[in-house]
Amino acid sequence: MAKNKSSHLELVLIQLISDVLEKSKQEALNYKQVSSRLNINDPAGRETILELLREQARKGIFLEPQKGKFKLKDLKTFVTGKVDMTADGSAFVIPDDEFEKDIFVSARKLHTALNGDHVKVYIFAKKSGRKNEGEVVEILSRAKMDFIGVIRISERFAFVNVDDKKMLHDIFVPLTDLGGARNGQKVKVSISEWPEGAKNPIGTITAVLGEQGENNTEMNAILAQYGFPLAFPAEVEAEADAIREEILPQDLKGRKDFRDTVTFTIDPADAKDFDDAISFKKLSNGNYEIGVHIADVSHYVTPGSALDKEAYDRATSVYLVDRVIPMLPERLSNGVCSLRPNEDKLCFAAVFELDEGANMISEWFGRTVIHSDRRFSYEEAQEVIEARSGSYADELLKLNELAHILRERKFKNGAISFESTEVKFKLDDNGKPLGVYVKERKDAHKLIEDFMLLANRRVAEFVAKKGKGKKKYTFVYRSHDAPNMEALSSFALFAARFGYKINTKSDKEIAKSLNYLMEDVEGKKEQNVLTQLAIRSMAKAIYTTKKSSHYGLAFDYYTHFTSPIRRYPDVMVHRLLAAYLHNEKSANEEAYEAAASHSSTMEKRAADAERASIKYKQAEYLEENVGQVFTGIISGVTEWGMYVEIIENKCEGMVRLRDIADDFYVLDEKNYCIIGQRKKKKYQLGDEVKIRVKKVDLAKRQIDFSLVQE
Structure with missing residues (x-):
C-alpha cells in the first residue's frame, strides 16, 4: 500500500478502525482484536490493519501506550458536516459542531459529494499556518437526487446540463431512460447511480417539463428545482373530493354560533383561499367584541390521513409571480375551507372584548360557525375607510381606529416596522410581463395584519402560561432572535453615510432608531437597499417548540394561528390548542420540534422559489x-x-x-x-x-x- 498518499480505501479503513477504537472505551487493542471486530480474518487483511495502526500511530492519529496495543487519541480525526460547493469545484465542509472550523476539500477529494450533502470528512494532519484540509470518506445523506436542466441527445447517449450553479457535473442519461424527452427540452432528472471512478453521475428522466423559455415550463422548473411537486397524488385528491361541503348538525356540537354577528373577509382582489374573517359587535357596556375566525382546517384534515401527510411534506403554499401552488387541494383551499361570503363555515377563533382604548377586557378561544356577510378586496375596504361611508363603514372605521392603537402600542414596546417594497407584474394571457409596479400597503392591509398579530400573540401566550417548568405544554412558536450585534453595527455604519443614526445601546433603542429610519426612508431611492440590508442584519424567524420571544414584533410569545389553509404550522397550532382547551396532556415535544424544523426549511424553499420566479419575470421583461x-x-x-x-x-x-x-x-x-x-x-x-x-x-x-x- 502506497505510503506517500492515502488512497480512498485506506481512509475508509482508518475510519472503520477509529470506530472500533472509539467503541473500546479507551481500552487499548492489538491488531488481532481490531481485525476480529471488523470481521477480517485472513492473514493479508490482518497485516494491512497492523500496518495502518503503526502508520497512523507514527502520525499521531492513534496512540500506542504499550507495544502492539493501540487506542484512539483524544482528537477529532473525522468530522461530519455539510458540503458548501464553490464555483471552481472545490468545497468547504461546515461541521455539525459549530465550534469546529470549516474544512477545505479539493475537487478530487470530494468523491461524488455534492452541494448540501451531509458527509464524513477525514482531516489531514495540519501543517503550520495552513487551514484545515480533508477528504470526504462517506456520504451520510444526499441533499437532493433530483435536478432540473436541459437535455442534450446524441446518437449514442444523452446528458442533462443542470440549471443549479452549484451542481458542476452534467448527468448522463442512457437512451433507454429518456422518459419521452426530446432534445433541448427542460426536464427533471433523478440520479440513479454514480459508479466508482466515473466522472459523471447516471440518471433517469422522471418528468418532462416542456419547451425551454415557455412560461409554464419555466414556472414548473422553478417549483421542481426547489422540491415542490407539480400535482397532488391521486389518493390525496380522492380524499379531498370525498369531504362533504354541507355542514351537519353534529359538526356544530361544541361550537359558538356567530352566524348572526356581522362578519366579513378582507383579502387581495385575486384571492380564492379566504382563511381569516373578522366579526364585530358593539356590546351593551360600550366595549367591542372582535372575533378573529380562522378556517377550521384541522376539522377536515386529520392526523395520519393522506391529506395530512401531503400537507406536512409541502408545509406551505408557494406564491410564484403568476400562480399559487396550494398546500391543500383546491377542493379544500378554495372550496370547503375557504370562508366564502354568504355560506356557513366552520372556524377556530380567538374572540376578544376590547374597550375604546383597545385594552384587553377578556378573551375566548374555541371553535365557531360563521356566515360571512361580505367579501372585501383590500381596495374596496380602503375606499370605505377613506370615504368614511359605504358598506359596513361603522364597523370598518372602528376596527381601523382600534388597529391604529394596537399598532402604536406595538411600536412603543419596541417592534420594528420593515416596509420593504413588494414588486408585482402586469401579465398578459400567456404570462408575459407587460409592466412592473410596486404594491402599496394601506390601512386596510394593516388593519387585518394587526388583528391577526393580536390573535397569534394571545394564543401563544395562553398556551405558554398554561404550564411552567416540567409541566409546560408542547407548542409550536414563531421565534425571532435578537440581531447579531456585529452585523447590526456594520449596518449602522453604512446607514450613517446616508445621514441615519442607529442607536445600538439597547433593544428598545435599536428598534426605535430603526423605525425612525424606516419612516424617513419611505419613498426615497435608497429605501429598498437600506430596508434589505437592515433585514439581513436581523436573525431569521423560525418555527420551534422552544418558548422564545419574537424580537421584530417585540412580543414575549408568538405563534402562527391565522393561516392554516396555506401553512402547516398553523394546522399544528390548531390541533394543540384544541387538545389543551379540552385539558388533554402535553403532546410529544420531539415529534413537534421535528415538524417545526421541517416547516422552517420548506418556508425558506418557498421564499427562494418565489424570488426565482420574480427574477425570471424581471429577465423576461428586460429582454425587450x-x-x-x-x-x-x-x-x-x-x-x-x-x-x-x-x-x-x-x-x-x-x-x-x-x-x-x-x-x-x-x-x-x-x-x-x-x-x-x-x-x-x-x-x-x-x-x-x-x-x-x-x-x-x-x-x-x-x-x-x-x-x-x-
Missing part, C-alpha cells in the same frame, strides 16, 4: 429592453461585480467588474463598495448610477448591465 439606458441604485457588491436595481421598475442585474474599463476594481467588503486601484474611484452601496441593459439569459434568470460612464 436590451440596449436601453436606465438609472439605478447599487443594491449589492461582491468580488465579481455589483448589483444594480433599476429605480423605475425595481429589476436587478449585475455590472461585472471585468466590464468596467476605466480601472481595475476590487471589493472593499467592510465599506460595502468597490474601489479602482489606480484612480481610487468608489462605487458604494446606495449610489445612483446609469446602466445599459447588456444581456439577458432567461435560462439562467440572469441580467447583465454595463455601466454608462458620466
Whole structure:
C-alpha cells in the first residue's frame, strides 16, 4: 500500500478502525482484536490493519501506550458536516459542531459529494499556518437526487446540463431512460447511480417539463428545482373530493354560533383561499367584541390521513409571480375551507372584548360557525375607510381606529416596522410581463395584519402560561432572535453615510432608531437597499417548540394561528390548542420540534422559489429592453461585480467588474463598495448610477448591465 498518499480505501479503513477504537472505551487493542471486530480474518487483511495502526500511530492519529496495543487519541480525526460547493469545484465542509472550523476539500477529494450533502470528512494532519484540509470518506445523506436542466441527445447517449450553479457535473442519461424527452427540452432528472471512478453521475428522466423559455415550463422548473411537486397524488385528491361541503348538525356540537354577528373577509382582489374573517359587535357596556375566525382546517384534515401527510411534506403554499401552488387541494383551499361570503363555515377563533382604548377586557378561544356577510378586496375596504361611508363603514372605521392603537402600542414596546417594497407584474394571457409596479400597503392591509398579530400573540401566550417548568405544554412558536450585534453595527455604519443614526445601546433603542429610519426612508431611492440590508442584519424567524420571544414584533410569545389553509404550522397550532382547551396532556415535544424544523426549511424553499420566479419575470421583461439606458441604485457588491436595481421598475442585474474599463476594481467588503486601484474611484452601496441593459439569459434568470460612464 502506497505510503506517500492515502488512497480512498485506506481512509475508509482508518475510519472503520477509529470506530472500533472509539467503541473500546479507551481500552487499548492489538491488531488481532481490531481485525476480529471488523470481521477480517485472513492473514493479508490482518497485516494491512497492523500496518495502518503503526502508520497512523507514527502520525499521531492513534496512540500506542504499550507495544502492539493501540487506542484512539483524544482528537477529532473525522468530522461530519455539510458540503458548501464553490464555483471552481472545490468545497468547504461546515461541521455539525459549530465550534469546529470549516474544512477545505479539493475537487478530487470530494468523491461524488455534492452541494448540501451531509458527509464524513477525514482531516489531514495540519501543517503550520495552513487551514484545515480533508477528504470526504462517506456520504451520510444526499441533499437532493433530483435536478432540473436541459437535455442534450446524441446518437449514442444523452446528458442533462443542470440549471443549479452549484451542481458542476452534467448527468448522463442512457437512451433507454429518456422518459419521452426530446432534445433541448427542460426536464427533471433523478440520479440513479454514480459508479466508482466515473466522472459523471447516471440518471433517469422522471418528468418532462416542456419547451425551454415557455412560461409554464419555466414556472414548473422553478417549483421542481426547489422540491415542490407539480400535482397532488391521486389518493390525496380522492380524499379531498370525498369531504362533504354541507355542514351537519353534529359538526356544530361544541361550537359558538356567530352566524348572526356581522362578519366579513378582507383579502387581495385575486384571492380564492379566504382563511381569516373578522366579526364585530358593539356590546351593551360600550366595549367591542372582535372575533378573529380562522378556517377550521384541522376539522377536515386529520392526523395520519393522506391529506395530512401531503400537507406536512409541502408545509406551505408557494406564491410564484403568476400562480399559487396550494398546500391543500383546491377542493379544500378554495372550496370547503375557504370562508366564502354568504355560506356557513366552520372556524377556530380567538374572540376578544376590547374597550375604546383597545385594552384587553377578556378573551375566548374555541371553535365557531360563521356566515360571512361580505367579501372585501383590500381596495374596496380602503375606499370605505377613506370615504368614511359605504358598506359596513361603522364597523370598518372602528376596527381601523382600534388597529391604529394596537399598532402604536406595538411600536412603543419596541417592534420594528420593515416596509420593504413588494414588486408585482402586469401579465398578459400567456404570462408575459407587460409592466412592473410596486404594491402599496394601506390601512386596510394593516388593519387585518394587526388583528391577526393580536390573535397569534394571545394564543401563544395562553398556551405558554398554561404550564411552567416540567409541566409546560408542547407548542409550536414563531421565534425571532435578537440581531447579531456585529452585523447590526456594520449596518449602522453604512446607514450613517446616508445621514441615519442607529442607536445600538439597547433593544428598545435599536428598534426605535430603526423605525425612525424606516419612516424617513419611505419613498426615497435608497429605501429598498437600506430596508434589505437592515433585514439581513436581523436573525431569521423560525418555527420551534422552544418558548422564545419574537424580537421584530417585540412580543414575549408568538405563534402562527391565522393561516392554516396555506401553512402547516398553523394546522399544528390548531390541533394543540384544541387538545389543551379540552385539558388533554402535553403532546410529544420531539415529534413537534421535528415538524417545526421541517416547516422552517420548506418556508425558506418557498421564499427562494418565489424570488426565482420574480427574477425570471424581471429577465423576461428586460429582454425587450436590451440596449436601453436606465438609472439605478447599487443594491449589492461582491468580488465579481455589483448589483444594480433599476429605480423605475425595481429589476436587478449585475455590472461585472471585468466590464468596467476605466480601472481595475476590487471589493472593499467592510465599506460595502468597490474601489479602482489606480484612480481610487468608489462605487458604494446606495449610489445612483446609469446602466445599459447588456444581456439577458432567461435560462439562467440572469441580467447583465454595463455601466454608462458620466
